[in-house]
Amino acid sequence: MKKRLLILEDGTVFTGTAFGSERASQGEVVFTTGMTGYQETISDPSFYGQIVTLTYPLIGNYGINRDDFESITPAIRGFVVRELAKTPSNFRCDLTVDEYLTSKDIPGIEGIDTRKLTRIIRSKGSVKAILTAADEEVNVDEVVAKLQATPAITHHVREVSPKAAYPSPGRGKRVVLIDYGMKHGILRELNKRDCDVLVVPYNTSAEEILAWHPDGIMLSNGPGNPEDVVEGIETVRDLIGKVPMFGICLGHQIFSLACGARSFKLPFGHRGGNHPVKDLRTGRTDLTSQNHGYAIDIDSLKDTDLEITHMALNDGTCEGVRHKKYPIFTVQYHPEASPGPEDSNHLFDEFIEMMEVEAGKGKQHA
Ligand SMILES: NC(=O)CC[C@H](N)C(=O)O
Secondary structure, eight states, rough: OOOOEEEESSSSSEEEEEEOOOOOOEEEEEOOOOOOOHHHTTTTTTGTEEEEESSSEEEEEEOOOSSOOSSSEEESSSSEEEEEEEEETTTTBBBBHHHHHHHHTTTTEEOOOHHHHHHHHHOSSEEEEEEEEOOOOHHHHHHHHHHSSSHEEEHHOOHHSOSEEEEOOSSOOOEEEEEESSSSHHHHHHHTOEEEEEETTOOOOOHHTTTOOOOOEEEEEOOOOGGOOHHHHHHHHHHHSSHHHHEHHHHHHHHHHHHHEEEEEEEEEEEEEEEEETTTTOOOEEEEEEEEEEEOOOOGGSSSEEEEEEEEETTOEEEEEEEESSSSSESOOOOOTTSSOGGGGHHHHHHHHHHHHHHHHHHHHO
16 A cells, blocks of 8 residues: 655645555645535536545445546546545446546545544635655655645636537527536536537637527536636626526626626635525525635625625525526526535526526517
């Protein structure tokens, strides 16, 4: 068993056992509290550039299967667990986590105190870190200096958004899905409702999108800082008022920025499957699946045409908005679950209804 180190930018060193790829890797360490769903987490493109640690102590016990991927190419930079299951048992299991990560060239480390790591992130905020082999030559001071000097990556969306548009046909509503680094769960929810979907890259112009005569536009999740996605913000700004829209996570942030709101970085983010969110209009609380490091500043909404519709009960941050004049609503959390609770699945039905209402209005005018 090879030893591996996880070195944080504050100088903390965790020594554990290596699995997955043998290469060294660098990224921002974040924690997620989901007790299941590690396969979806590994393959969620919103984690691009991040080393992910799971607070649940035993990971991998049902292996990796062919059904639960959220993207074809996992974008995480490293995987950190307390204990990795070596002999998974499940009727759907095709591979172990170790085999899968090795095949995708992603390094992992196990046997470290993930509770201690999580407490460091909770008190200091997300930190940069490096995963490297534990040989005698490692000079921790040099590694830390290198980490501190490395500039943070920007514009993650460019790396994970598709290079060309592609269809996912159906017989129902025509939806353009702007893919900023989409979880396939979003496409699956639209397909389940028989939508005729065209998936397009993040930098597609409003003109090209409108030329397809969509009934609605879906803005996907995606990695990184929403402020970096300047072209995406411009496109969305040009689409407001023309077609109904529904946005999720990065899509919610990009839409809010397009309306003049501001975003900020949360200290350590919201990642897990049990985040309570209150719908301020109905008073109903849904338990939600979340994965975000940024949020929309509630104060900044007052100078916009947006109103807050959802709030996180853990920390009072914004979890959803709607446009006061046009049929557009967006949420910071993940109604597609994948993984996590399906309480908010009804939002996809509301999107379909919204498109139907708008199509009906069009007929009345015709
Ligand atoms: N899942 C997402 O879309 C995340 C959005 C954004 N990258 C954030 O971290 O806040």
